[in-house]
Amino acid sequence: NIRLTYFNYRGRAEVIRYVLAVGGVQYEDIRVDLEGKPTRDPVTVPQGSERRLPFNQFPTLEIDGEVFCQTKSICRYLATLFDLHGETAKDRLYSEMVVECVDDLVNDVIKMRRTKNKEQRLFGELINTTAPRAISSFDNFIKNKPHDGPYLLGKRITWADMYFAAFLVNVGGYMETFMGGGFGIEKYPRIVNLITAVENQPAIADWIQRRPVT
Numbered sequence: 001n002i003r004l005t006y007f008n009y010r011g012r013a014e015v016i017r018y019v020l021a022v023g024g025v026q027y028e029d030i031r032v033d034l035e036g037k038p039t040r041d042p043v044t045v046p047q048g049s050e051r052r053l054p055f056n057q058f059p060t061l062e063i064d065g066e067v068f069c070q071t072k073s074i075c076r077y078l079a080t081l082f083d084l085h086g087e088t089a090k091d092r093l094y095s096e097m098v099v100e101c102v103d104d105l106v107n108d109v110i111k112m113r114r115t116k117n118k119e120q121r122l123f124g125e126l127i128n129t130t131a132p133r134a135i136s137s138f139d140n141f142i143k144n145k146p147h148d149g150p151y152l153l154g155k156r157i158t159w160a161d162m163y164f165a166a167f168l169v170n171v172g173g174y175m176e177t178f179m180g181g182g183f184g185i186e187k188y189p190r191i192v193n194l195i196t197a198v199e200n201q202p203a204i205a206d207w208i209q210r211r212p213v214t
């Protein structure tokens, strides 16, 4: 009995939706509204839901009535259930390193967004330095990966691949919408190939095709 709760957009929950799709389990994809707010940001936790939020934030995953939060913790738990960590401890280290680097970038974008574009210097730094440096590091990392195959660990998809694909696409889109500039990943075929491999994984492709348009 699983319920995922988040706002009505992809955001942080989409990677969890990918992992749940690959795991092939039925779940309730609950989307709480933003009380008619036309913009996706800033986020305000809807009134009344606080009681269900262990740390006042979404997404949450409810399992048989128990509520959990923290996207990566939820992903790791599901990856353990569905065998999506890779085989060895080093596989896990290798792929989760990428997750943390993605997270660093995501947090830089969010920090920037919270300044509401008032700080032009920070914005310029993100667009011209921080983001391009991170994207080029990802490209280099994929170029040098020791495992042959479409995914970070070769032929087997892990939750780290899903984290990479979901966040790079969604946060890149978010940046384009709110900051007028994305990650420019289209200039990096290796990154595009990894994202495409994730999006073509049959269960994820099926989810992408039937998910609500947000």
Ligand SMILES: N[C@@H](CCC(=O)N[C@@H](CS)C(=O)NCC(=O)O)C(=O)O
Residues within 6 Å of the ligand: 011, 012, 043, 044, 045, 056, 057, 058, 059, 069, 070, 071, 072
């Ligand atoms: N580290 C947490 C961050 C969660 C988080 O920041 N959630 C935002 C939405 S994306 C939220 O619920 N914010 C509530 C608020 O700002 O009122 C995670 O990865 O799940």
